[in-house]
Amino acid sequence: MDQIIYSIVSVKKQHKELNALLVELKGISGSDLYDVFFDDVTAVVSNIHRNNVVASRPNIIEYADVIETLSQQFTLLPVRFGSVMESTDVIIKMLGRNYAEIQSNLRKVENKVEFGLKVFCDPEKAGADTRATVPVFSSDENSSGSGHSVYRNYLDKKLQEHRIQERHLAQIDLVIQDITDAFAHLNPLHKFQKMVTAANIINDLLLLGKDKKSELVLAVEELQKKYKDLQMLLTGPWPPYNFVDFKII
């Protein structure tokens, strides 16, 4: 029977608690949840037919809910939706092969939660500001620009665009440095993404101690005061989805 894997949970001495919780919870489409053990790690699964693994809104919410509830009591690695294996035996072998990596990742996320900080700008305003700071000059600094071939003019135009983009990125890097400094006292792991869209200039994923939530909110409030032209969105706490990206073999 196919089984879909919700997460890989660290169960040191909490077998009873986990079993109790799995009886209470339901998986996709109200299915029962089971645990599949290898040593002190467990995959939480439910039976499902491959063809029924569909990314519909209700399925995804039920799936995420299971992970969310489990993560409140246990250290775990969230598994991406759609991870289906043919049987319990196959799952046990998979856990065995990857035991070391699984363990090191579980240690990494123990007692930690994830937060996401998205920073937005007004693309038109930001673009205009950046353009204003980049002086216009050509690739040939000795000439006034007249008598240039069409190719040279084309290149100059491209060069100008390139410089504006580089400038924009440099400004973003400054904000990223600021964010890093602002949260340093919370000892987070950071994962930054730049220019996700024209407006969403920074996406910062943070892994830090569960108890740091209110301090983080304070730090973000302070940061916002400093950057009046940017908007911020802080979400969390999440199970550590973004910090478990090793590949299973």
Added chain:
Amino acid sequence: MITVRETENLLGYGEGNEINYRRDSLLIIATCEVLNKLYRSLKSMNTMSENKILFSTGSLDEHSEEISKLTTNEESRLRLTPDNADSGLAKLVLTLVDLIRRLVEKQAMRRVDGGSLTDEEIERLGETLMKLELKMEELKEHFHFTDSDLNLNLGPLGDLM
């Protein structure tokens, strides 16, 4: 889950106080089971409708629009059908070619900016890049592709840009 019916049958239906007492307590158990299930389903609904936003400034409408660009949508999906097999493949090929072209262009700009190229090299670079871009436009026109057609979601590859 225990049903009152089943257990009544097992224990034997009767009018005596003893049986009524058992039946009442079974009723209570059955009701508890139902309430428990209801509670569980409400509880799991609540976990996800719980608001995860801790702090926000600016327009939530705009933020939500930007965020929705992240999740794959129809336009950024490649559809290959018997009818569009050749243009579907062309779309994929052109998207990759354009991506490489843009990467090459970016690298060229870094070289020019670095100041290590001669005038002649810069001139040749400009000519080549311009011709590449024109060729790209030609190919797009040939297949009637717009810029947004070639905006396929390339996952991690997209981040290179």
Added chain:
Amino acid sequence: MHDNVIDRSKEITILEVLDRVLNKGVIITGDIVISVADIDLVYLGIKLMLSSVETMEQVKSGK
């Protein structure tokens, strides 16, 4: 106005959940990553895409 804020907050929360559950987390099966010179370039979630094309439309339109 207040209702709109609640709806938007929920909408954003769900989008964030979608992004995590569909794109992040441990990758166990069914995915292809095309690598060039050891650099992972293109990720193809084939299984997922085959089964979810129709229903992703529903997800996007908020059904």
